[in-house]
Amino acid sequence: MPAKYMKEVENPSKSTKARGRDLRVHFKNTREVAAAIASLPLVKAKSYLNSVLQHKRAIPFRRFNGGVGRTAQAKPFGTTQARWPRKSCEYVLDLLRNAEANAEQKGLEVDTLQISHIAVNAAAKGRRRTYRAHGRINAYMSHPSHIEVHLTEKEAAVAKPAEEQNGQVKRVAKNNSNRRS
Numbered sequence: 001m002p003a004k005y006m007k008e009v010e011n012p013s014k015s016t017k018a019r020g021r022d023l024r025v026h027f028k029n030t031r032e033v034a035a036a037i038a039s040l041p042l043v044k045a046k047s048y049l050n051s052v053l054q055h056k057r058a059i060p061f062r063r064f065n066g067g068v069g070r071t072a073q074a075k076p077f078g079t080t081q082a083r084w085p086r087k088s089c090e091y092v093l094d095l096l097r098n099a100e101a102n103a104e105q106k107g108l109e110v111d112t113l114q115i116s117h118i119a120v121n122a123a124a125k126g127r128r129r130t131y132r133a134h135g136r137i138n139a140y141m142s143h144p145s146h147i148e149v150h151l152t153e154k155e156a157a158v159a160k161p162a163e164e165q166n167g168q169v170k171r172v173a174k175n176n177s178n179r180r181s
Contacts, residue, residue: 006119009150015116016106018099019148020091027122027145028064029085033092034118034147036060036077042113042151046096049089058082059089092147099151108153117150 009015023030033052036059037045051057058073065081074082096115103113126142 005148007117015150015152016099016103017150018095020095021146022123022144023091024144025087025091027143029088030145031120032061033059033088034120038118040115049093052084052089055084058084095147095149099149112154113151114154116152119148121146
């Protein structure tokens with residue numbers, strides 16, 4: 001049975017996709033990593049995640065930010081809270097490498113690939129138990145994720161020709177005759 005994706009690509013010949021199901025990596029951290037690299041070119045996204053692994057740059061935490069510490073590395077993103085989620089970055093990097101290999105297999109130009117879609121969903125929780133004082137037992141749940149990514153070849157920008165009339169640029173006047181009183 002073929003894999004189901006949240007979103008289908010517009011042009012399958014110019015794009016590639018990869019996904020991971022039930023990955024044992026925290027959903028909340030992975031969601032923030034995905035939000036940070038959404039719509040970046042593939043080369044920039046990979047270098048950014050490698051910088052996060054080396055603690056040179058940070059992942060801004062915007063939604064799931066309760067109790068997240070503040071750091072100066074969050075300033076470029078217009079926030080104060082950020083972290084360096086190592087495991088989430090490694091899993092997303094592996095998925096990007098997989099999608100890149102799929103693109104090479106398809107014969108796409110790897111340097112022009114851009115992340116057109118990335119999504120992280122919460123998977124079913126893994127149940128374990130922990131033993132507490134006075135003979136009690138509490139749940140000890142894991143919060144795994146489903147991750148999917150689409151890479152699309154970025155099309156070259158085409159310059160818009162200026163509308164000329166007798167050597168002059170045509171100007172359109174804004175008149176008030178179209179308004180109703």
